[in-house]
Amino acid sequence: MDATDEAPSPHVFVTGADLTRLACDAWVVPTDRQLRVSAGWQAAAGEPGPPPDDFRTGSPRAFVEAPLAGDDRLRVWTNLGAAFGEPLQWFVEGAREAVALAARHLAEHRHASAEQVFPRVAVPLVGAGGGGGRFATGEIVRRLLPALETVAQEGGVDVYLAIRDRRTYAAVQAARTQLPNSPFARQLESSLLAEGDRLAALAREGQLVLFIGAGASQGSGVPDWPRLLDLLAADGGFSDEERVLLQAENALDRARLIGMRLKHAGQPLGPLVASLVKATHRSLTQTLLASLPVSQVATTNYDQIFEHASQDIDVPCSILPYAPGDRGERWLLKLHGCVTHPEEIVLTRDDYLRFSSRRAALAGIVQALLVTRHMLFVGFSLQDDNFHRIVHDVRSAMPAAAGQEGLGTALFLHDRKLLAELWRQDLIITSVARPSVPNVVASRRVAMLLDYIGMQSAGGSAHLLDPTLEGVLSAPERELAGALRGLVAELSAEAWATPAGGRLEGLLREFGLQERTRQ
Template identity: 40%
Template sequence: MSGHVFVVGADLTRLSCDDVLVPTGRSLRISPGWCPLVPGELITESGDEGACVRLSWDADERVLEVPGGGPRRAWLVDTVDDEGRGLPWLLDGAREALAAVARREVDHPAHGRARRLVGLPALGTGWGGAAGRRGALLQELLPVLHEAAREHGFDVALVLKRPSDLAAAQRVRRAGDGGWDLPASLHRLAEQLGDRARCGQLAVFLGAGVSAAAGLPTWEQLVGELADRSGLDGELRAGLVRLPAQDAAALLARELGSEALASFVSERFGPGPYALAHALVAGLPVQEFVTTNYDPLVEQAANDVGRGLRVLPFEQARPGAPWLLKLHGDAAHPESVVLTREEYLRFGDSRAALAGVLHSLLLTRHVLFVGTSMLDDDLIRIAHEVRSALQVQRSGRAHRSGTVLALREDVARARLWEQDVETVAMAGADVPSAEAARRLEVLLDLIGCLSTPPTGYLLDPAYRGLLDGEERALADALVSVAGLVPEGGVPGAGQEVAALLHRLGHGSSPAGEPPGRGHDPDPDSGPDPDPDPGPEQ
């Protein structure tokens, strides 16, 4: 059965994968950003120029499996073309690496995912064999990845960080067959949601199901983990499932103590690897996000591609900047976490103010609900209040203010919410939940492709080969304009023009080849040592 190729903005060292391809050269030097993927005892001569890995090549081999006992395996791939062999040589290395990965048996993909996930950057586009030829590489690499996904049956995540790289990759996918194996109804839905996102009319609500893909517990699992810690006997333990969720949490809080409970939540929902769905959602051109989750994973995913989310109510929103509202609190602020019924009641006034933000989104945006069962008391109350307000204004006519992406078909729940939102199931009851969750990821990948602005690479010299004649003429004219704008712009019109040129890819990469760093590997898709390091690390 064929796998799928995802294109996503992320940091490969923090994206939950089963296997990761790490670019290097014959000297086995890797960029400092890749060091978290390699056991510390194998790292030597670490510094700003990179770190050497204490392994060795066997003859002409180009792929090395990095020893390690963890669930995620790293593979070193030789991408430095010292002999001018060109893109075919680089692509052969990618094929060889993916074939080597396929020979490693993985019985249980990370966190119960339906398919194994293999992550890689755009190999060789930093200081490797494709430096300065990103457009040509993407046009050749994507078909190679599709071929490997079909042959080996695993999923592949091509992980990019620069906006121009993502925009160019999505253009290549739109021009060909992106391989989205989805029913026609879901294709149409992706087109509708992509249009809304491009027009600034889409907001996103994230539930616990998204973070479950990163190994975090759902509400039911959280109650079970707390019960394990509390040491409740069998009869009390069995009775928990018959209590409303907030009351079960209240009983466990009494058994554990408030401090122990807060410490557990802070530790359990702290920073960690994020799931593919976090990165796909964070990359959508959306300004407003809302969640009932305590964890920081979606904001980590957004930060890793330069979309710093302002987290409300702990930070102040800024004009034009995207934000994330945490309705039930944040694990980084244990005092804010709403878990028990007493906490729901105690924080009533402040939570009403936060709920008002979601009210506003449901009235003024189309809200995409991902990873939620729609059984949360807050959501039910908010939806009822919005429905009542709209019925008063519109003489009882129904108004659907959102779309719920549900894993499984649930006719009763869809009918319950039909006045407020459209519920779209990923699969029928006969399809395993893990496969339905994977189909949701594929749908999010398609929405991301269709909603990505098509011009983010227009002024990036590395992608000039993608442009047609009319686009090249336009790019040349805009480059001339860029020469008239002082660096950083000037107050007023100059700043606006500079911002526009930046969105079109101006300054994304140097005009020619990267600096002479002969055996330095590709740094792309690893963590940035500086919030704004420039085009090459």
């Protein structure tokens, strides 16, 4: 049976993210028997209420509290602060108990929103921080992954394992590839996995760039295009009847009509748009994209979700055209403006007509990426007029630019045979579901494919020489790590001081070397 014929089943997603800012239905807050919480966690989770009577004696290990004001995520306070001598399995059992409790509570008292297939429970990598298991993080990872998979299936929830440290993220992804039964094979057909392998290889080789559309921000509370226009129309004083009539107009004309009403009322359109597209949480799709090893990204979105998600995992972005001098590890090109510069937001037909004259240099950057890299489109409909001009210019100037691989790959929810035919000379159209599959299920399959690409593109070497992560290494990797540590111990200070020694040290630090000492 093809994977697309089977009903969805719960999944454990792994993403680079700040757990406190991740969009979900419930999140695990690490504490100890005395309910002590670190300052960072407390700033996001607030003060815990009175625990169950036996919490301080160690059973139960977790309890649930209602969301904070202005938030909609349940808080699952969990005792993850180990006493001296606790076995590593103690951390794993704490995470399992927390997820199981959250799953029961969500099933009894809450439901996943209409935008979700399963309730979502976000968890940290237990024991890796101040819990007491930091020096055996690798072994905890090896035990935790199958435990989370089991409790997700039993509880009927999706689990988001959020990791901020890139070295630990690489170790977790490497450990996932060693699991005996791949959860991806159960839910994604072989052709999609092959696409994932192709895109992951491009990412590892530094050839993949991203183009992010509005669909990637869904789940962050940011309205999609039709909803945004409707909210603007309401603010512009359109009656209910007029708002219905607006639906018949072209989207750009709708935006222009709304802008005219707002201008007449003395209310600029840009600042109002900016106020409506600000998000407090990061969607899973955006964090999965931010976790990929890419350094060049373009977007038509006004929101700041991607750059914030990137900053959360210590991958700062230079924002073009607003901060081109910043020395971030990646840059993000904002084609249609940003909430930080509302006067430059591109929304109406007049804005689009001005684009070619005012933002030609930005379009040129996208054209260069299309010609020299492979662009992955996520959440983008390919209907944007400015993008059509960009591709037209590439076709005209360099007819053979697309080649066999095309200029890029566009991920779509449903099978779009005619769209694939329309773009076949330029783009690979990859659809994740049949037309009969509900949007919410198809959107989750896109996230699963991005999760798979993240796993396959993580590289598997950033943790090689980190002794705290040794537990996830295979036997050949342990042999290699031992040999490299021996080399580090044998070389003299004079050898390290040579140009070649400096380059070798840089390479070893990429493998997770923290200190070099000669024994």
